[in-house]
Amino acid sequence: SKARMLFIGHPPLKPTEDALFDQPEDYLAPPEFRNALLKAVKKHNIDLVFSANLSLYSETQLGDTSFITTGGAGGLVMNDETSFYHYVQVNVSPEGEISHTLQRLEVGQHPILKRLESLWFFIYSLFYAGYLNFLIIVAIFAAIAIKLYAIIFVGKDYYPDYNLDPTPWLEKPIRVAMFTNNYLPFIGGVPISIARLRRGLEDLGDKLLVVAPRYKDQPEAEEHVLRIPSLLAMGEKREFRLANIFLGRIRKRVRAFHPDIIHLHHPFWLGSLGLFIARRLNVPAIYTYHTRLEHYAHFVPLPGLIFRNLISHTLIKRFANKCDGVIVPTYSTEEYLRMIGVKTPTFVQPTGIEYKRFQAVSDADIAALRTTLNLKDEIVFISVSRLSNEKNIDFMIDAINTLRQETSKPFHFLMIGEGHQKDRLQNKIHELGLDTLVTLVGAVPPEDIAVWYRLGDAFVFASKSETQGMVILEAMAAGLPVVAVRSSGIDDVVRHGVNGFKTPERQDQWCTQVKRLLEDDELRGKLSRQALAFAKDFSVEQFATDVREIYATALALSNKKSRKQRET
Structure with a gap:
């Protein structure tokens, strides 16, 4: 017969289909040898070149030669349109005419069993394909075994050690x-x-x-x-x-x-x-x-x-x-x-907090401070915070601007604290025409802060960066009900409807609760008494x-x- 076929292990050409997990070493190498072989194939008029090493079927025509990649060395057969069980039937006529056909095998297993079998052949192939793959597989199984041992056999006590004696x-x-x-x-x-x-x-x-x-x-x-x-x-x-x-x-x-x-x-x-x-x-x-x-x-x-x-x-x-x-x-x-x-x-x-210190403030000291600030009978809102972005001061100023348009009851907002945003906030207050309603007090010495708290009728707060909000407890120690934006540090301290109100970061809801405290003297007095009682449990001594x-x-x-x- 004049039919000429060549069988080699590694494919000389990369298949047009995507091969799962293929690596450069899966193909014929080095390039000089591959090119020399392709020239010999062309020179000797080879009809068919068969190769394996990839778990798929691929056929490429180069000149008069068909390059067929078929099967694999026990690789992972996916049973899809590219990777499937098959064999190639080759027919050679007496005149030397050569032809081939792909014969797909319909393996009668359950699809899950097919995948498991293919996975086993894939793993099996890794063990004899090279020492490196073998070591990798052993290392993976060892790591899994150690992890399972730690989970199953090593006892863990997730509870505190109650036997400790301090x-x-x-x-x-x-x-x-x-x-x-x-x-x-x-x-x-x-x-x-x-x-x-x-x-x-x-x-x-x-x-x-x-x-x-x-x-x-x-x-x-x-x-x-x-x-x-x-x-x-x-x-x-x-x-x-x-x-x-x-x-x-x-x-x-x-x-x-x-x-x-x-x-x-x-x-x-x-x-x-x-x-x-x-x-x-x-x-x-x-x-x-x-x-x-x-x-x-x-x-x-x-x-x-x-x-x-x-x-x-x-x-x-x-x-x-x-x-x-x-x-x-x-x-x-x-x-x-x-x-x-x-x-x-x-x-x-x-x-x-220094609870007793807030109770020690005299009415005379409060009256003197009110006179110094030229305050009359208006309700006074207090807030204590550094004037910085994370403290959300703009939120309160905008809400105060809305509040003055919704109420006829006089009030004044004292913002105590220093910070790099002070000049910008002061300009904003001026632009909104709030100069007579909002005062940026600046820093107050710690020894005087209790009097300023006691001057207020309610405490307002919008910061979301607190882990507790110590100033809120101090305000309660001064008998001030609180309106604050809900956040992780506020949620545990402010009891809604008991010692104040907490709202989402929405100005309409926040402003509504501030307005309630402003206009409802009875509600403000009730929450004030309850805030004072709540703060009593947080003394410095305890x-x-x-x-x-x-x-x-x-x-x-x-x-x-x-x-x-x-x-x-």
Whole structure:
């Protein structure tokens, strides 16, 4: 016969159909050899060239030669239009005429069994196709086996360790080193919270060391504070400080203090240094989640969406999981931490307020302040917040502008706080013609703030960046009912219809509730009394006592882990 056929293992031509899982090494190589072979095929007038190694059927005509790829070395047959069971029937006539036909096999198995069989042949082929594939398969099966063993045979206790006994640590003074990126005289929720906790713990007999940035107007003598000079100062009044965490004297001072526990108030910079020192000194590290970082993207020199949706949550998750305990002020913030993957033991502990101080304000002091501000008999709305984007001040100003058009009852809005948005907000107030209704008070010294709260008749708030909203509790301690935009830190504190109202971030609904408090004296009085009673449970004394128990629990857990390590 004059028929000429060539059988080779690897296809010399790439098929027109997509081959599943094909790799460059599945084809005839090297290119020089392939090209030489194709020239020989043409020179010797080869009729058919058969190749395999791919789990499909493909036919390509090149000149007078048909190149047929058929079957595969036990590959994954998908039983579709490209990859299916088949054979090729070749007919050669006595005159040397050659022809071929594709014969598709209808395998009578259930489709699922077909796929399983094909998958088995595919896996089987990997074992004899090369050592690398064999090692990869063994590694995969080993990893699966280890994972299954850990899931099935390794017992896990997801409940707290109720056998811990914190009593030995509660019966003696605890030495606490705190690390914070801002502190007094900088006015903000975090510095004030830290200062109150420090005073409360010292009253209980504990020893405190606060590691914080240095400020221009800081007190001259501070036995309990280690001030760190700044590498960089930012903000309109250089109020945001980037402390020099590379100074060796920080570590020396903290080591000389001999802390029993280290309390971190920020998940970066000085907070990171504090965590590092805690690990070096082998003492527990407790982190208080104060701030929703995703709402501070405008302060970060990165694309806003990347920081807000990725970096902020990842930063908090990684930092919290490196600590021995996390304090959160509300159950909603605890739920947030669980959702982003925090597995560290979490303690819900609301921040304390100086409740008695708000009750000590005299009527004479309130009357004097009202006279100073030239206020008559109008209802006074109070808000306390930094004048910054994340605090949503524009929302309240726009709502106040709407409110004045819907009511005839006189009122005045006092916005207490400083910030880089003050000039812009003042211009907006002027443009809307609200100069006689809205006053940007500026910063008020902490020792005077209670009088300003007591001056008010109701407290309004629109920030969505709070983890608790300490100013809301302070307002309630002054007997002010609250209207606030609903958010994670607000939801647990404001009881709708009991001590105030919480609304979605919609000006019409927010403005409606503010109007109710403005015009309904009886409702305002009822909610005022209930707000005062609610705030009574959040005293600084109770706050310090509860945090001290958290410290003792963390120390007991750390001691238990150390004993286990020594035993093993």
